[in-house]
Amino acid sequence: MATDTPVLYESKGSPNSRRVRFFIAEKGIDIPMKPVDLGAKEQFSDAYRAVNPRSQVPALALADGPVITEVLAIWRYLEEAYPQTPLLGTTATSKALVAMWERRAELDGFAPVMEGVRNAVPGLKGRALSGPHAYDQIVELVERSKQRVANFFADFNERLETVRYVAGDEFSAADITTLVTVDFAANALKMPIPAEHTAFQRWYDEVSVRPSAAA
Amino acid sequence: MATDTPVLYESKGSPNSRRVRFFIAEKGIDIPMKPVDLGAKEQFSDAYRAVNPRSQVPALALADGPVITEVLAIWRYLEEAYPQTPLLGTTATSKALVAMWERRAELDGFAPVMEGVRNAVPGLKGRALSGPHAYDQIVELVERSKQRVANFFADFNERLETVRYVAGDEFSAADITTLVTVDFAANALKMPIPAEHTAFQRWYDEVSVRPSAAA
Known part of the structure; x- marks a missing residue:
């Protein structure tokens, strides 16, 4: 080392x-x-x-x-x-597309799952936001977060009807955030990919078996 | 062109x-x-x-x-x-520091200002989050957002006591997000930099006069 x-x-x-x-x-x-x-x-x-x-x-x-x-x-x-196996894109355009789709996965998927969990779990009372400051939970956020996660599933299903990976032809960090979000939603909010979103499920079946997904 | x-x-x-x-x-x-x-x-x-x-x-x-x-x-x-005048860092470490501080400015500053505005303004009823989906306003978020903005001012004041620019010695995109956040908070939430945060004000006085700040 x-x-x-x-x-x-x-x-x-x-x-x-x-x-x-x-x-x-x-x-x-x-x-x-x-x-x-x-x-x-x-x-x-x-x-x-x-x-x-x-x-x-x-x-x-x-x-x-x-x-x-x-x-x-x-x-x-x-x-x-460590530039080997680039995961944030390789050209100006692909770097921008990875940044855009990764961010959409985070803002529309990951962040609402986190918000839904942190504003609901009794053990996080007074800790509704991660970090050094104390914030009260807001119970209305739990429902709104779940609506957002449902919309994320629908929007990404539409996206994945036309592309192999979230940002396009290549596996990227956008797939990482999306996969982690799906598993987080299933485990913490009991919201798995809805059965009608077959393109999202096709993508999940392909990406979740990568050995790196178990890291 | x-x-x-x-x-x-x-x-x-x-x-x-x-x-x-x-x-x-x-x-x-x-x-x-x-x-x-x-x-x-x-x-x-x-x-x-x-x-x-x-x-x-x-x-x-x-x-x-x-x-x-x-x-x-x-x-x-x-x-x-357009690599001239890099604003996202130049080495692995400085790129990471710009990404980290820019994100902190956004998550701890910009996002709460936006949340405080969108959940309060009557004209944005049913549009509490930007984008294609309708979400109800949550009035409790307005107060919590203001607490977050106050903490952002205090935390960034502490940071700016030890560095010239938000991410370190060089002006970067982290300064852009921070300056836009300060003006947005002052205009939309009537929350200017608190008078006791003199390091933050010193930084503001220096950065806000750059011609690019008026773009």
């Missing part, structure tokens, strides 16, 4: 951590991982706050100092530092 | 359009712009839906076909196609 290898702090139960592990596995690179036990609230420990004062995972500690948080920022570092 | 020049659909009153105009002006590139009149609901016209079925601005229509929406995706295209 080169001495300039970064270290990823992550948690098995964190969907955002899964987005990064999936990305790393697709690239076939070897990044040491340090598990953070969210069940034991280790993210609020002094030791972890010294790594990431925002008490969030994932976080990528670079060998030369800075700690990178936010999935998009960690992906950007890894894509630039 | 080269025949492969894209066209930007945008609106003067749209803070997301301003993020793109600001970026273009910083790069000093010449991108033709087509105004979309949001006051007249032109974004819902058949003509504009043919450009962007999601009825949102900004949108960048590329000469070779695809229409790119989402600010981050438009920025990515412009950064790759």
